[in-house]
Amino acid sequence: MRFGIIGCGRIARNHVSALRAVAGVEVTAVADVDGQRARAFAAEHGVPDAFEAVDDMFAGGLEAVSICTPHGAHEAGVLAAARHRVHVLCEKPVALDVAQAGRMVAAAEAAGVRFGVVFQRRFWPAAQRIRAAIEDGSLGAPVAGGIVARLNRDADYYAEPWRGRQASEGGGVLMTQVIHHIDLLRWFMGPAVWVSGRCATLVPRAGIDVEDTAGAVIGFRSGAIATVQAGTTFQPGLGVHVWVSDAQGRTAGVMEYPEGVGSADVWPRPGAEVGDLPLGAIHEHLVPYHARQIADFVAAVREGREPAVTGRDAVRSLEIVEAVYESSRSGTAVRLAGH
Ligand SMILES: NC(=O)c1ccc[n+]([C@@H]2O[C@H](COP(=O)([O-])OP(=O)(O)OC[C@H]3O[C@@H](n4cnc5c(N)ncnc54)[C@H](O)[C@@H]3O)[C@@H](O)[C@H]2O)c1
Known part of the structure; x- marks a missing residue:
């Protein structure tokens, strides 16, 4: 399954390692509004393609995408995935407000794509x-x-x-x-x-x-x-x-x-x-649970069932x-x- 990631910041690292741990999943592309960041992330993690424009990334052909952007950009990512008929796993919180989240659920349902939200x-x-x-x-x-x-x-x-x-x-x-x-x-x-x-x-x-x-x-x-x-x-x-x-x-x-x-x-x-933990250490602790949720999402797409945590749950x-x-x-x- 060809996966893309939108947003190449801190939590995207967890998604790369968790996706790669699932048999048959490849991370083939990343996109970031900061193109330099996308290229550096792709080089560091060995991802073949890096894009600045999200629509360019979808044009390369993907089956699913992870949204790892700040909350306010989740809606644009999920709507783009729905437009391209690509399954989508979005980081929490699903959106800045319930109105945005409702539009996201409706778009995913209308496109017939799976929509999961990370609550690992x-x-x-x-x-x-x-x-x-x-x-x-x-x-x-x-x-x-x-x-x-x-x-x-x-x-x-x-x-x-x-x-x-x-x-x-x-x-x-x-x-x-x-x-x-x-x-x-x-x-x-x-x-x-x-x-x-x-x-x-x-x-x-x-x-x-x-x-x-x-x-x-x-x-x-x-x-x-x-x-x-x-x-x-x-x-x-x-x-x-x-x-x-x-x-x-x-x-x-x-x-x-x-x-x-x-x-x-x-x-x-x-x-x-x-002592207080550095944020990096907190993210390290999340890895095994991100891995379990991402494995569930991939299985849901393959089995044609709802993921463990749906967009509706997140609303x-x-x-x-x-x-x-x-x-x-x-x-x-x-x-x-x-x-
Ligand atoms: N599940 C968890 O436990 C967990 C933990 C940390 C963060 N998160 C969530 O992950 C999301 C990202 O957090 P982070 O700490 O990785 O943020 P971050 O600031 O480290 O990274 C965000 C990245 O998204 C990029 N970006 C911003 N707007 C964009 C757009 N419109 N299109 C493409 N790229 C865009 C930025 O350039 C940046 O590289 C947040 O919603 C946050 O709540 C979840």
């Missing part, structure tokens, strides 16, 4: 165990759940011009980091029907206008309730805890520490030296994030369709 944390064995336990009844339907995300993002992270700005990132800790964990919570707890929340930028940093702190309550169609506390202001960043609990109080959780690795429920010992987590923002602005709870 679903492929953590710990997360899969929780979902399987809910499915086989060894854990009852969750009545409560929660996310506590104590993360750190430093000045180097925000030096990337598109990050930290509402216009290009669409949001902060919820939109870019905790949308992964909101996706997990939805996967465990089912459709959400109302959201109430507050967001703020509490640590002044030059040029940052997205939220670095958020608190939210999410109500589910089942009647279950979850709480979310999230921030990128913690030093050191102590990772993320996602948990659910059933009517008998049986509780299952997944602890993400170090960031990128979903492990058992353990916190670093109080007083132990814990649902984005709806929750958008509803927290709306609730924070309006001061009232926001109802969701809950479909």
Whole structure:
């Protein structure tokens, strides 16, 4: 299967190695709005063709493409894939807002191409165990759940011009980091029907206008309730805890520490030296789970079935994030369709 990659930045490296690990998949082309970056990336990774214009890349003949551009450019990439009738796997968050995401889902469906969105944390064995336990009844339907995300993002992270700005990132800790964990919570707890929340930028940093702190309550169609506390202001960043609990109080959780690795429920010992991880190390931790999701996407295309995480799934987590923002602005709870 001939794959192309659009966007030759940090996460595209994970896609190259994960795609190459799947039998019968080749990465034949890359494209980047910065043509020099595309050529350097292609040379470094041994990819035959590099393009500046996305349509030129499709003209070379591809069966599938990965979208690894900043959030705001995901829509253009997915629409181009649909136009060229090429299957598409898009990085999270699917888009800057639900309206864009809806157009992407509609375009992929109209073109008859598979549309998957990367939420590789679903492929953590710990997360899969929780979902399987809910499915086989060894854990009852969750009545409560929660996310506590104590993360750190430093000045180097925000030096990337598109990050930290509402216009290009669409949001902060919820939109870019905790949308992964909101996706997990939805996967465990089912459709959400109302959201109430507050967001703020509490640590002044030059040029940052997205939220670095958020608190939210999410109500589910089942009647279950979850709480979310999230921030990128913690030093050191102590990772993320996602948990659910059933009517008998049986509780299952997944602890993400170090960031990128979903492990058992353990916190670093109080007083132990814990340094912050460089972003490169976080991306390294993601590799095996990116590999599992990308292998699933390729299998879905080959078997003519839906991928594990579809564009429609990704719209649902984005709806929750958008509803927290709306609730924070309006001061009232926001109802969701809950479909
Ligand atoms: N799944 C994960 O855990 C995970 C981790 C990190 C990043 N991501 C996602 O991956 C995406 C990219 O993040 P990154 O850290 O690799 O960003 P980055 O800034 O390192 O790289 C983005 C690349 O896209 C290129 N680009 C920008 N606009 C483009 C366009 N219109 N057409 C073609 N190329 C374009 C840029 O020149 C750059 O090379 C984001 O949406 C981010 O949320 C996901």
